[in-house]
Amino acid sequence: MTQSTRPYRSVLYIPGSNARALDKARSLAADAIIFDLEDAVAPDAKDQARATLREELDKGGYGNRAKLVRINGFESRWGNADIQAFRNAEIDGILLPKVNSAYDVETLAEMMSDVAIWAMMETASGVLNAKEIAAHPRLAGIVMGTNDLVKELGARPGPDRAEIMMALQISLIAARADGVPIVDGVYNAFKDDEGLRRECEQGRDLGFDGKTLIHPAQIAIANEVFAPSQADLDLARRQIAAFEEAEAAGQGVAVVDGKIVENLHIVTAKALIAKADAIADLEG
Numbered sequence: 001m002t003q004s005t006r007p008y009r010s011v012l013y014i015p016g017s018n019a020r021a022l023d024k025a026r027s028l029a030a031d032a033i034i035f036d037l038e039d040a041v042a043p044d045a046k047d048q049a050r051a052t053l054r055e056e057l058d059k060g061g062y063g064n065r066a067k068l069v070r071i072n073g074f075e076s077r078w079g080n081a082d083i084q085a086f087r088n089a090e091i092d093g094i095l096l097p098k099v100n101s102a103y104d105v106e107t108l109a110e111m112m113s114d115v116a117i118w119a120m121m122e123t124a125s126g127v128l129n130a131k132e133i134a135a136h137p138r139l140a141g142i143v144m145g146t147n148d149l150v151k152e153l154g155a156r157p158g159p160d161r162a163e164i165m166m167a168l169q170i171s172l173i174a175a176r177a178d179g180v181p182i183v184d185g186v187y188n189a190f191k192d193d194e195g196l197r198r199e200c201e202q203g204r205d206l207g208f209d210g211k212t213l214i215h216p217a218q219i220a221i222a223n224e225v226f227a228p229s230q231a232d233l234d235l236a237r238r239q240i241a242a243f244e245e246a247e248a249a250g251q252g253v254a255v256v257d258g259k260i261v262e263n264l265h266i267v268t269a270k271a272l273i274a275k276a277d278a279i280a281d282l283e284g
């Protein structure tokens with residue numbers, strides 16, 4: 001699976017210090033896993049978590065889902081040791097927290113020559129520099145850190161996320177401008193399925209590829225909401241067929257369900273079908 005077609009509907013955080021959860025993750029249906037050494041791990045547990053995580057990754061068993069390791073910032077006490085520990089690990093990327101500028105990405109790129117770099121977008125400076133961060137040649141994806149964003153902005157979290165909407169959209173536009181995947185932030189109330197579904201739908205409608213999650217019970221909802229529905233796929237196939245017919249008749253526009261279909265809609269329709277195929281591939 002190439003990086004560009006890989007699904008990121010559900011991206012589950014697992015604290016590197018939680019051996020039971022690290023094992024459980026081998027049987028979970030998340031599209032990607034973030035093995036966390038940063039905020040989910042208490043300071044006293046950092047060294048043990050790093051060693052446990054490296055051991056579990058070496059054992060393998062996580063299938064072909066994407067595996068990212070979120071390290072501590074390199075200015076922290078633990079960042080350097082994290083980088084040394086995962087230099088040659090079987091992972092798909094390193095997730096750098098609290099990225100403020102492309103300089104942070106460049107610093108990590110110089111320290112780790114061969115690994116894809118993902119950036120947490122969760123500081124005010126990071127959002128203001130989103131374009132240059134997304135454009136860094138080693139940048140492979142963006143993860144929204146909505147808890148830290150709310151904290152940094154001094155905002156009060158509301159049900160429609162109006163307080164961070166501009167930050168979400170700036171980050172999303174930057175990711176799309178440079179063709180890297182972008183995943184929405186976590187929904188903290190992990191027992192509230194209805195609220196999670198609402199927030200997943202909001203993120204999907206804004207254009208995010210998926211949602212980061214904190215509990216296994218959240219996976220099925222994210223997988224469902226961020227996958228193309230049967231109705232979406234039926235429409236896409238009808239649009240493609242109608243457009244091919246119109247083209248054969250020398251026309252550049254078709255009409256489906258009373259709406260015009262032009263070449264740009266066909267690009268979207270084909271991307272949707274490719275996404276469904278990639279999901280089937282991953283699940284198969």
Ligand SMILES: CC(C)(COP(=O)(O)OP(=O)(O)OC[C@H]1O[C@@H](n2cnc3c(N)ncnc32)[C@H](O)[C@@H]1OP(=O)(O)O)[C@@H](O)C(=O)NCCC(=O)NCCSC(=O)C[C@H](O)C(=O)O
Binds near residue numbers: 120147215
């Ligand atoms: C939130 C939790 C502390 C709840 O844990 P727990 O009380 O153990 O939940 P359950 O008893 O319901 O768990 C049932 C089983 O599932 C396993 N489990 C739980 N969580 C995970 C997980 N994340 N991954 C894999 N497996 C998990 C339990 O071990 C149970 O297994 P079993 O006993 O075998 O049935 C806990 O879910 C948790 O710690 N979640 C992760 C929290 C986290 O990672 N936080 C940091 C990331 S969020 C963030 O920082 C975002 C960003 O930076 C920002 O700024 O917004």
Ligand SMILES: [Mg+2]
Binds near residue numbers: 039
């Ligand atoms: Mg954070």
